[in-house]
């Protein structure tokens with residue numbers, strides 16, 4: 001999905017919600033465990049229930065890789081089931097020397113039909129560029145993350161600026177707002193205005209509302225640009241809204257609630 005199509009979907013649905021499919025076999029409702037592929041059965045129900053309220057799904061590959069071959073198969077079935085109308089993110093946080101990153105890009109963009117992959121920038125340009133070589137596909141590079149450990153490196157001074165600022169400035173020169181997004185944690189609201197100054201036109205993937213306590217209102221007020229420019233992810237708050245048989249309806253209600261709040265912020269733009 002290209003930038004224009006993504007913006008169209010956001011305007012059409014009045015939503016910039018990304019539902020995170022961090023599907024943990026230990027947390028899915030008991031009654032699904034008798035299914036042949038419980039993880040896919042769970043995802044399918046969540047997707048059916050939430051697809052009208054979100055524009056994107058983020059599959060955190062860790063939860064699937066942890067199950068071996070079965071998990072990878074569930075991931076593959078899930079990304080195909082989502083289809084082309086939603087922006088798909090392989091949250092794999094990849095990045096390695098060039099010829100290895102080439103293979104990671106091939107894994108998610110050719111063997112699998114993801115629109116984007118999350119990428120760690122620590123190894124520099126040759127580790128990120130392979131993800132920028134595919135027409136209509138995106139690299140989503142870690143900028144300022146939502147976790148406590150962001151203070152260890154990202155928020156440290158590096159030659160008169162913060163390390164994450166250097167990352168935003170340098171990495172934005174490797175691609176364009178048409179194939180590059182940045183991850184900015186919802187818990188980092190104090191930095192949003194500064195981040196927008198460095199990267200005015202880019203989309204941000206913003207995880208950390210719901211379970212991590214980030215404020216949708218604050219993000220929306222501080223980080224939106226003229227093209228909306230944000231995808232806000234919630235995983236556990238949506239997919240584990242109920243642990244019982246009504247899990248899909250409960251997920252729908254939470255996703256709808258986020259969407260309605262988003263519609264309000266979009267209306268003010």
Ligand SMILES: O=C(O)c1cc(=O)[nH]c(=O)n1[C@@H]1O[C@H](COP(=O)(O)O)[C@@H](O)[C@H]1O
Pocket residue numbers: 020022060091118144145146147183184185207208209210211212233234235236237
């Ligand atoms: O790259 C990410 O998606 C990510 C970056 C970040 O800074 N913080 C963060 O929580 N994430 C991911 O976003 C999701 C957040 O999940 P919830 O806290 O359950 O909504 C998880 O899949 C995390 O791996």
